[in-house]
Amino acid sequence: MMEETTRLILESLRINEESSSEDQKRNKYSPKSSSSVGSSSPSSINYHLYDLDRTQLENSRLLDILSKKTSFQGSFISIPEIQARNRALKHCGLSEDxxxxxxxxxxxxxxxxxxxxxxFFRGNYYLTIITEDCDFIKGFAIQRESKVISAPETWLDLRIKGSQLSQNFRRKCKYTPKGLFSYPVIVNGTRYSMHWISEAHRNSWHVLLDATGLVSKEDRLALALHRPDFVLCTLDHIHHNQPSKITCLLVRRKSFDASSSSA
Structure with a gap:
């Protein structure tokens, strides 16, 4: 029942992606004021966090789904879907609100x-620690001439002084947000800190956290204090006595403007 419900939901949300000009892409970002660059005061941090909210997404399947989910609250949701949604939120320590x-x-x-x-556009960044064979975002960043920075997992080690990851977060950029930072929670059995989410946010980056390497019933995340913009996770599912996994994409509501932009 869960697989059939999910299939119907996904099929109903397929739309063609529309393209927009480079000028329109740049207008979705606001130039960063010089007074905020390099500042670490509380007011500066709040400024950066505020500027990460309500970013306009490209016309795409995701924007269409978010628009439908936020504009029409009366749509039917099956009990299995509600249960799976609640499990995903509980697994990540996040709320439906x-x-x-x-x-x-x-x-x-x-x-x-x-x-x-x-x-993505010429002028912002894609900073990634997702392995090459699993990073299906990089191609979009390259195509749109965004600056791509592929980093090794060793950059996630908090024990290294003068972290190269921190240095890259502080890169100068004319636009806010600076771009998207993506990294995995766990690599080859090593679990990395959620600290990087907060540090990236303080430096005006959106964050994608890949938590698909965790076991949903054993490993829990406490993301309420960090609030990444995207989270990927998996849930264990039994269908007709056959084990399977459900892939979930969690999107922070305040991070992106769900209204459709003009083409």
Whole structure:
């Protein structure tokens, strides 16, 4: 029942992606004031966090889904879907008030949906620690001439002084947000800190957290204090006595403007 419900939901949300000009992409961002660059005061931090909200996404499948979910609250939601949504939110330590949960066919489709919707353009960045064979977002960033920075997982080690990751977060950029930072929670058994989410936000980056490497019933995340903009996770599911996994994409409601932009 869950698989059939998810299939129908996904099929009903397929639309053609529309393109927009580079000038329109740049207008979705606000130039950063010189007074905020390099500042670490509380008011400066609040300024950056505020500027991360309500970013306009590209015309895409994801924007269409978010628009429908936020504009029409009376749509039918099945009991299995509600149960799976609640499990995903509980697994991540997040609330329904702040996050929308989308069910995806697989990891690749979820990454492609993020890549096609995120407003990459010449002038912003894509900083990624996702492995090359799993990073299906990078192609969109390259195509739109965004600056791509592929980093090794060693950059996530908090024990290294003068972190290269921190230095890259502080890169100068004319636009706010600076771009998208994506990283995995766990790599080869090593679990990395959620600190990077907050540090990226303080430096005006959106964050994609890949938590698909965690076991949903054993490993829990406490993301309420960090609130990444995207979260990818998986849930264990039993259908006709056959174990399977459900891929979930969680999107922070305040991070993106769900209204459709003009083409």
């Amino acid at each position: 702040e996050y929308l949960v989308l069910f995806m066919p697989n990891y690749k489709e979820a990454m492609l949906m993020i890549g096609e919707s995120y407003p």
